[in-house]
Amino acid sequence: MKIISPKYDYCxxxxxxxxxxxxxxxxxVLEIPMEEIRSSRLLNTFxxxxxxxxxxxxxxxxxxxNNNIKIN
Incomplete structure (x- = not known):
């Protein structure tokens, strides 16, 4: 079985x-404590x-x- 690298867009x-x-x-990656992330959503990519x-x-x-800041 071959492992696909997460660098590929599909993976x-x-x-x-x-x-x-x-x-x-x-x-x-963003060095944000887990407690500060209220939610993360996948959006339409285009x-x-x-x-x-x-x-x-x-x-x-x-x-x-949690402090209502949104990050793209």
């Missing part, structure tokens, strides 16, 4: 589906373009902290 998205894994990963010349925006995770 990372599958890992982020699990809210516990997602919250711990975000806590470790953001609307305002102009034709703009590139497509992608947002994978939105984090809301």
């Amino acid at each position: 990372a998205k599958e890992l982020f589906r699990n809210e516990v894994v997602r919250n711990h990963f975000l806590s470790d 953001l609307w373009k305002r102009y034709r010349s703009q590139k497509q925006g992608i947002l994978d995770v939105l984090i809301e902290l």
Whole structure:
């Protein structure tokens, strides 16, 4: 059996589906205590373009902290 690296987009998205894994990963990477993370949600990954010349925006995770701060 071959293990897929979490560096690949597909693998990372599958890992982020699990809210516990997602919250711990975000806590470790962003150095935010787990107690401060109220929720983390997966959003639609494609953001609307305002102009034709703009590139497509992608947002994978939105984090809301206990003090109502939101992090993209």
